[in-house]
Amino acid sequence: AHPTWNMGAKITIDSASLMNKGFEMIEACHLFQVKPSQVDVVVHPQSTVHSMVEYCDGSVLAQLGHTNMYLPILNALAYPERFDNKFPSLNLAEMGRLEFAQPDREKFPCLNYAYEAAEKGGSMPAAMNAANEIAVASFLAGQISFPRIAEIIRTVMDEHTLLTHPD
Numbered sequence: 001a002h003p004t005w006n007m008g009a010k011i012t013i014d015s016a017s018l019m020n021k022g023f024e025m026i027e028a029c030h031l032f033q034v035k036p037s038q039v040d041v042v043v044h045p046q047s048t049v050h051s052m053v054e055y056c057d058g059s060v061l062a063q064l065g066h067t068n069m070y071l072p073i074l075n076a077l078a079y080p081e082r083f084d085n086k087f088p089s090l091n092l093a094e095m096g097r098l099e100f101a102q103p104d105r106e107k108f109p110c111l112n113y114a115y116e117a118a119e120k121g122g123s124m125p126a127a128m129n130a131a132n133e134i135a136v137a138s139f140l141a142g143q144i145s146f147p148r149i150a151e152i153i154r155t156v157m158d159e160h161t162l163l164t165h166p167d
Contacts, residue, residue, distance in 0.1 A: 013136045017149055018103055022114020026125055029118055036118040041111060042100045048090065049098060064090055109150045113157060123163040131156035 014020040021041045028039050047067040054060050065071035066087060074083055105112050110132070117128040135152040138144045144152070 009140055010136055013139060013146075013149070014132070016146070017110040018108035019110040019114065019132055019153075021103065022111050022117075023129075025111075025114055026118045036115050041103055043103050044098070044100050046095070046098060048095060049100075064092075066090060110153060113150070113153050117157065120162060121164070123166045124157065124160065126166070127160040128153060128157055 011020060014023070018041075021043075025036060025039045025041055028034065029036055048064050050063045050065055050069070050072045052060050052062040063072060063075070070087065071085065074085055103111055113128055114125075117124040131153045132149070135144065135149040138152075139146060139149055
């Protein structure tokens with residue numbers, strides 16, 4: 001689940017815990033007004049598929065690009081238009097195989113916490129995010145172990161008083 005390009009210490013840790021996938025799932029729910037149960041997370045080691053949408057007929061449209069976020073961000077900023085970019089086209093023949101796997105949710109509980117926070121809504125995603133920010137900062141400072149990140153998030157979510165309509 002580690003990124004295949006340098007994204008900085010915080011996002012590297014979020015990738016290692018799969019919290020980044022949880023954040024992306026929550027973002028997709030808000031952007032496309034869908035329920036968390038309608039968003040599937042898969043692990044893709046090649047990092048060339050940046051997003052996929054399954055249509056009602058079962059067909060899937062995927063956005064493929066180089067192993068950086070330049071093109072997905074450019075597409076989001078230009079939408080609904082398309083801008084030229086400076087990068088060479090993706091060579092599908094050189095790319096080879098595309099692999100996908102289901103994430104191990106027992107080994108990576110942060111993804112479950114993100115689904116839970118998205119389902120509960122209200123202030124829970126913010127509480128989860130705040131707990132993750134503090135826990136990851138503590139890990140990066142050498143104050144806690146990696147497994148403690150998930151434990152801290154779980155504790156905060158368990159103790160958080162949910163505000164269903166936060167101001």
